[in-house]
Amino acid sequence: MSDYVVDARDLTKVYQMGDVEVHALRGLSIKIKRGEVMSIMGPSGSGKSTLMNTLGCLDRPTSGDYLLDGESVAELDDDQLADIRNRKVGFIFQTFNLLPRATAMANVELPMRYAGVTEGRSQRAQAALETVGLGDRVHHRPNELSGGQQQRVAIARALINNPAIVMADEPTGNLDTKSGDEIMKLLLGLNEEQGVTLIIVTHDPEIAARTNRIVTIRDGRVED
Numbered sequence: 532m533s534d535y536v537v538d539a540r541d542l543t544k545v546y547q548m549g550d551v552e553v554h555a556l557r558g559l560s561i562k563i564k565r566g567e568v569m570s571i572m573g574p575s576g577s578g579k580s581t582l583m584n585t586l587g588c589l590d591r592p593t594s595g596d597y598l599l600d601g602e603s604v605a606e607l608d609d610d611q612l613a614d615i616r617n618r619k620v621g622f623i624f625q626t627f628n629l630l631p632r633a634t635a636m637a638n639v640e641l642p643m644r645y646a647g648v649t650e651g652r653s654q655r656a657q658a659a660l661e662t663v664g665l666g667d668r669v670h671h672r673p674n675e676l677s678g679g680q681q682q683r684v685a686i687a688r689a690l691i692n693n694p695a696i697v698m699a700d701e702p703t704g705n706l707d708t709k710s711g712d713e714i715m716k717l718l719l720g721l722n723e724e725q726g727v728t729l730i731i732v733t734h735d736p737e738i739a740a741r742t743n744r745i746v747t748i749r750d751g752r753v754e755d
């Protein structure tokens with residue numbers, strides 16, 4: 532097994548906007564070690580979101596090689612990408628992205644449903660919610676939870692399939708300072724206790740400073 536859970540080489544991504552070609556990634560290479568906590572920073576339009584979508588298997592590069600947890604994913608079709616995304620990537624979004632009519636437990640169970648897991652689903656979801664401090668909120672819906680609690684549900688959902696990487700896109704962006712600090716402590720604690728590989732996309736230098744490594748993207752490349 533490789534030390535690197537992410538090994539991306541010479542990634543390019545070209546979008547066609549009418550007659551104009553937009554080069555979002557320009558030969559970008561990045562390696563991320565298993566168990567690392569890394570932040571990705573860069574100005575708007577730098578390629579951060581494109582890189583996150585590529586590393587998270589939401590999109591494929593125009594060219595280049597990408598090994599995720601030892602599997603080559605750069606040339607997979609949409610169904611194959613969806614499968615590896617569900618097995619190997621956990622997502623945490625700024626806006627939580629919870630199903631509004633579903634309970635915390637049902638939201639956490641979703642990735643297991645997609646993966647075809649039938650046995651022990653509710654027990655695993657309960658345990659995940661207890662891990663993030665919400666053992667007493669399993670039957671609450673999102674509108675009955677604070678922003679910080681909703682983000683904890685999203686973290687439990689991201690971890691439920693034991694992914695190779697967890698991608699967090701501005702995970703504290705919609706939270707007050709105290710809740711944001713609690714979410715960061717929770718994420719860093721999960722990294723220490725469970726060895727979760729964490730990739731945080733952020734504009735906040737204070738958040739980035741709490742990670743092991745900061746990678747800055749500019750003009751579709753890693754800035755030295």
